[in-house]
Amino acid sequence: MDSSALSMKAASSSFFGNSANPRFSYISNPKPASPPIVRCIHSQNPHSNSWYPLNPISKTPVSCSAVTSPHPNTFGNDNLLATTTTTKAKLQLLIQEFQSITEPVDRVKRLLHYAELLPPFEDSMKSTDSRVPGCTAQVWLHVELDDDNKLRFLADSDSEITKGFCACLVWVLDGATPEEVLAVKTEDLGALSVVGLNGRRGSYSSSRANTWQNVLMSMQKRTKALVAEREGRPRGEPFPSLIVTADGIQAKGSYAEAQARFLLPDEAKIQELVSLLEEKKIGVVAHFYMDPEVQGVLTAAQKLWPHIHISDSLVMADSAVKMAKAGCKFITVLGVDFMSENVRAILDQAGFPEVGVYRMSNERIGCSLADAAASPAYMDYLAAAAPSISSPSLHVVYINTSLETKAYANEVVPTITCTSSNVVQTILQAFAEIPNLKVWYGPDT
Structure with missing residues (x-):
């Protein structure tokens, strides 16, 4: 060897x-x-x-x-x-x-x-x-x-x-x-x-x-x-859960403990935020997707300043109108860009063009679904739905798209917007009212 x-x-x-x-x-x-x-x-x-x-x-x-x-x-x-x-x-x-x-x-x-x-x-x-x-x-x-x-x-x-x-x-x-x-x-x-x-x-x-x-x-x-x-300790983390009792909230697991901290935000920060909102007459509409820490602060501040609302994108705009009627001069939108556009459009339609709408960043706050609906490929898809090619047709698009996308789509084919909560009802109603209808479906799957 x-x-x-x-x-x-x-x-x-x-x-x-x-x-x-x-x-x-x-x-x-x-x-x-x-x-x-x-x-x-x-x-x-x-x-x-x-x-x-x-x-x-x-x-x-x-x-x-x-x-x-x-x-x-x-x-x-x-x-x-x-x-x-x-x-x-x-x-x-x-x-x-x-x-x-x-x-x-x-x-x-x-x-x-x-x-x-x-x-x-x-x-x-x-x-x-x-x-x-x-x-x-x-x-x-x-x-x-x-x-x-x-x-x-x-x-x-x-x-x-x-x-x-x-x-x-x-x-x-x-x-x-x-x-x-x-x-x-x-x-x-x-x-x-x-x-x-x-x-x-x-x-x-x-x-x-x-x-x-x-x-x-x-x-x-x-x-x-x-x-x-x-060492005689439990082998793993308990299932993350928040147990609500008459005496308070008990958190199980590190994730739940982190979430529980957001339920009791800093009182000084809450008071500082409320004072500013009252002074400037600012209403706040926020989407459910906001960080839980942000939602915790807003929920606590809402007890002192009622013009704060957390909801889906459709209700955000309706809430903004109510805030304008109550005397708010500005609306801040905690969400992506099309949510701010939607709030602006609904306020204008309701007769409040003087109420300012503010985004939370100078940079673009995009959404992958809205971006997909604005792509050339999607516009080509809509071109096939033009009445001269396929009639009767209806384009159903998610509300989470830009105003430009909605406007362009409606020029090509009759378009109606929906949310996740009413999409099934919208499509069933359309088929019931229009015989031989062909639906061009825009929301995510």
Whole structure:
């Protein structure tokens, strides 16, 4: 056996050994007093530009000279095969490896090879509870916290490429402490461009990137649960809920706690807002989609200044008219641009052109649905509905579109607006009143 083969065999045995737990046989973590290992001193092979941190395949990418040394305590370029190195260093080694492979097909081959190195995952362990959510392929993950407070991971997938991803993550994190596992961030995996071009960050497939992230997040979530269980705490967060009682509100879960804080906003901020609204005679109409923190402040302020209303886009304009009748000289609109346009148009129609309407930003506040209805493709769609081509026709468009879109559409084909609350009634009524009607449907699905 030549020195290169000897070194590669030693590398394989140093990374994959027997665990005290028979279920986990993936990566050994030798004690400081372990026997000497073989150190691989690398020189570049002209036929390859990478090395294999997990396990070699038949073609060795480097020429090696085998020398023995005591088990290393540090990680360095002359000892790329150390197994006692930190999780962070292991991850960096993996990144260096894949970024050094220029051909995408070679990166995929490397990943497929690593998929072969994962130990068997028993079929009995493949359950709904062990599934990793969010992955295109099926992925299963099993995690245990051993007596030495080290995490042990097993993973499998019905996709060989995804299985290779799992092999890399298991190699990095198996045997790590909970603190080390939780310290890894999803953005740390961004440089692991395996399927993209030239190993450049940001060029890999988004679905592949999601695989790294979803598996890592599942590893971390289950790590937290195991640590909590060992410490006698609940394994996970309670379902987010706000429990309303006669004595107040009780929040369960961190998300619910954040929402609960918005129900009791700062009294000083509320009073400051109300004083300004009263002084300037300003009415406020806001959409339901506004941030809960904003809605919390507005709801509290409404008790002191009645000219504040939170609703859908159609009722916003009607509320603005009521505020104008009550003496408000200005209306501020907390919503996207077409909502401000709608408020302006309805106020003008109601005979209040002098009441000012204000948006909350000098910049454009767009809406993807409104933008889609203003596109050339949508205008071509309406052209096919012209009465000369298809009669009788009716174009039903969502109110969440610009006035320009509504006006142009009505010039092409009779148009009526609707909201999510009355769209079904509107269309059924149109079919009932107009025989052989053809509806050109504009709202989102």
